[in-house]
Amino acid sequence: MKDIILSGLRPTGRLHIGNYLGSLKNFLKLQDQYECYFFIADLHSLNEPFDPKTKYSQIMDLAADYIALGIDPKKCVIFAQSHVHEHSEFAVILSNIIPVPYLFRMTQYKDKSEDKTRESVNAGLLYYPVLMASDILMYKSTLVPVGQDQTQHVELARDVALMFNKNFGETFPLPKSLYTESSKIMSLLLPDKKMSKSLGDAHCIYIDDDPKDIEKKLARAVTDTGSGKSSGAKNLLDLVKIFGKPDVYNTFLSDKSLGIVKYSEVKKVLSRDIAEYFADFRKKKKKLMENPKHLEDILERGAKIARLIAQNTMEEVKKKVGLTR
Ligand code: TRP
Numbered sequence: 001m002k003d004i005i006l007s008g009l010r011p012t013g014r015l016h017i018g019n020y021l022g023s024l025k026n027f028l029k030l031q032d033q034y035e036c037y038f039f040i041a042d043l044h045s046l047n048e049p050f051d052p053k054t055k056y057s058q059i060m061d062l063a064a065d066y067i068a069l070g071i072d073p074k075k076c077v078i079f080a081q082s083h084v085h086e087h088s089e090f091a092v093i094l095s096n097i098i099p100v101p102y103l104f105r106m107t108q109y110k111d112k113s114e115d116k117t118r119e120s121v122n123a124g125l126l127y128y129p130v131l132m133a134s135d136i137l138m139y140k141s142t143l144v145p146v147g148q149d150q151t152q153h154v155e156l157a158r159d160v161a162l163m164f165n166k167n168f169g170e171t172f173p174l175p176k177s178l179y180t181e182s183s184k185i186m187s188l189l190l191p192d193k194k195m196s197k198s199l200g201d202a203h204c205i206y207i208d209d210d211p212k213d214i215e216k217k218l219a220r221a222v223t224d225t226g227s228g229k230s231s232g233a234k235n236l237l238d239l240v241k242i243f244g245k246p247d248v249y250n251t252f253l254s255d256k257s258l259g260i261v262k263y264s265e266v267k268k269v270l271s272r273d274i275a276e277y278f279a280d281f282r283k284k285k286k287k288l289m290e291n292p293k294h295l296e297d298i299l300e301r302g303a304k305i306a307r308l309i310a311q312n313t314m315e316e317v318k319k320k321v322g323l324t325r
Helices: 017-030 052-069 086-094 100-104 107-114 123-138 148-168 211-219 231-243 246-253 263-277 279-290 292-321
Strands: 004-009 035-040 077-080 143-145 176-178
Touching (some): 017 035, 035 052, 100 107, 100 123, 107 123, 123 292, 143 148, 231 263
Parallel strands (some): 004 035, 035 077
């Protein structure tokens, strides 16, 4: 059986290089080898505080990111989750086979609800993995490229598939998460923490940052006095390994360079290399953002294909659970 890949990101604002390395960079490779569905998890993004005035532009921004990075609508199906209504309908059906304690057990739910008052934890946050199971099973996906923080959700989708098959007859293949080793990129200012938008802009390098901003932010990145052993220096080294040209890499790596090569020099070259790495992407994204109609057409075309498959699955599901005959 040929594997089917599905993954999505929530449209919640700009992507940083950690997001890129952790997911989108892998999507690019996968699209050449597999049948792939890459979607924008817009419904998922509503369970955290958001501004309705900017939500639509966040969706378009993420669509532009996907396409400008090279995720190709000719090679894979790109769509927005809310454009394929079957995701929500399927999630309602699936919610009846998931025991509630399974949901309360999810670590992401625990983490995200921990510091909130009981009243402000919305049901969507708890229900999140049900909707995610619906996304995954809808296309009978077998491999789900996700970061570590999402594996528990993929395991839940697998449990749901097992339960569905047991109750209603063999229907879904069992999905597995697909890891790709990638270095964990840390915050520029607090290098013991993962790079995250929630820490603030100065902690992150965004993939669409201007070269000047990259240089400014990297210049302020925390390192050490030359021991090379701090987490900040290690983070810098990781970035050099990923984005740097081999000559910089070699100088920085040779022991002799420690204390000789100044971090400030490394940062300057590295910021140029990162800016160059994303130069083509920035150009393409700018062009895409200038023509929202074109982007909307791409998403609509993707949704059309996704809907065909989703409708098939729903027909099968409704028959199996006895809603239709
Ligand atoms: N939960 C994922 C995230 O927060 C997004 C997502 C929604 C997803 N549905 C999915 C990822 C299905 C993989 C498969 O990043």
